[in-house]
Amino acid sequence: xxxxxxxxxxxxxxxxxxxxxxxxxxxxxxxxxxxxxxxxxxxxxxxxxxxxxxxxxxxxxxxxxxxxxxxxxxxxxxxxxxxxxxxxxxxxxxxxxxxxxxxxxx
Amino acid sequence: xxxxxxxxxxxxxxxxxxxxxxxxxxxxxxxxxxxxxxxxxxxxxxxxxxxxxxxxxxxxxxxxxxxxxxxxxxxxxxxxxxxxxxxxxxxxxxxxxxxxxxxxxxxxxxxxxxxxxxxxxxxxxxxxxxxxxxxxxxxxxxxxxxxxxxxxxxxxxxxxxxxxxxxxxxxxxxxxxxxxxxxxxxxxxxxxxxxxxxxxxxxxxxxxxxxxxxxxxxxxxxxxxxxxxxxxxxxxxxxxxxxxxxxxxxxxxxxxxxxxxx
Numbered sequence: 001x002x003x004x005x006x007x008x009x010x011x012x013x014x015x016x017x018x019x020x021x022x023x024x025x026x027x028x029x030x031x032x033x034x035x036x037x038x039x040x041x042x043x044x045x046x047x048x049x050x051x052x053x054x055x056x057x058x059x060x061x062x063x064x065x066x067x068x069x070x071x072x073x074x075x076x077x078x079x080x081x082x083x084x085x086x087x088x089x090x091x092x093x094x095x096x097x098x099x100x101x102x103x104x105x106x
Numbered sequence: 107x108x109x110x111x112x113x114x115x116x117x118x119x120x121x122x123x124x125x126x127x128x129x130x131x132x133x134x135x136x137x138x139x140x141x142x143x144x145x146x147x148x149x150x151x152x153x154x155x156x157x158x159x160x161x162x163x164x165x166x167x168x169x170x171x172x173x174x175x176x177x178x179x180x181x182x183x184x185x186x187x188x189x190x191x192x193x194x195x196x197x198x199x200x201x202x203x204x205x206x207x208x209x210x211x212x213x214x215x216x217x218x219x220x221x222x223x224x225x226x227x228x229x230x231x232x233x234x235x236x237x238x239x240x241x242x243x244x245x246x247x248x249x250x251x252x253x254x255x256x257x258x259x260x261x262x263x264x265x266x267x268x269x270x271x272x273x274x275x276x277x278x279x280x281x282x283x284x285x286x287x288x289x290x291x292x293x294x295x296x297x298x299x300x301x302x303x304x305x306x307x308x309x310x311x312x313x314x315x316x317x318x319x320x321x322x323x324x325x326x327x328x329x330x331x332x333x334x335x336x337x338x339x340x341x342x343x344x345x346x347x348x349x350x351x352x353x354x355x356x357x358x359x360x361x362x363x364x365x366x367x368x
Contacts, residue, residue, distance in 0.1 A: 028139065028142075029139055029140070029142075029143040030142070030143050030146045030147060033143070033147070043152075045149075045152065045153050045155075045156025045157070045160070046140065046143055046144060046147075046149060046153055046156060046157055046160070047153075047156040047157040047158070047159050047160020047161065047163070048156055048159075048160060049143075050136055050140055050160055051160045051163050051164070051170070053136075054132075054135075054136065054164075054170040054171065055170065058169070058170060060249070067138070067139070069142070070138045070139060070141065070142040071139055071142050072138075072139045078249075078252060079249060
């Protein structure tokens, strides 16, 4: 069972990046932001980051851990992990299809 | 260098102002960590615009900043909790009467035959309610239990069905297997001590039933069933009254991200 990101609207892409970042382990906001830049090359603004975090938390895809000073780490829930896996497998299938069609066109 | 320091100082100074753009409920939940983020990485002009959009979004969707209640109990949760406690009381009553009636304790003659018959009725009813509780548990806590523990709940329910049907030789080992599988998920619902207690109570009961514990397996079985296994159901029921942790109520449609393969 997965919780899809479709109705997250313009935050779907940042949400996917955040889930992928948390796939490595719990991280707080700043660490997520720098990690997303490293893995995707895209800058995640603080407003977008927290809008996406709030939506993911509310949908039960991530969970907040106990704060460390003022930093609060987040982790993937079981549902979040399943959702991330489903999304990535879908994207992977899409990429394979696209690449094959490119090959066929030549 | 001086420009960079001035930029950092100006950004840090603007942090409270930027955070105040968000609604109070949002600030109460995310304010501290958001300030920490802005102080760790002073926002650029582009970031400030992004924060403005984020604040507007938080005001349009105020529910995003609201702290979810940790538990949401319904009448069904109270009923489930009551049913689990009832199972415990019935099993304890049943086993307690049988244990007292055992010749080993020398009190068999004072226990009325009708009372013994009624106690078996209580045990039967406890088993039937246990089946309902286990199915309800699997349904209500599907997210917390996961596949393995949900399977465990179904196996344990099937085991109760077998024991009610007097197929104990198969039912009790299956009950142990089901409860062991149910244990990890159950720990997320009712806490580790209660879940571990129920797993151990079940396993020890099976050992006693098959005579692996001491020489008086059957006597120990009834005593254990009444004094430990039954009460473990009561302990299971108590935290169940709080219901599951809050989850989003809004069902979402299939994601646009889910792309069909060829």
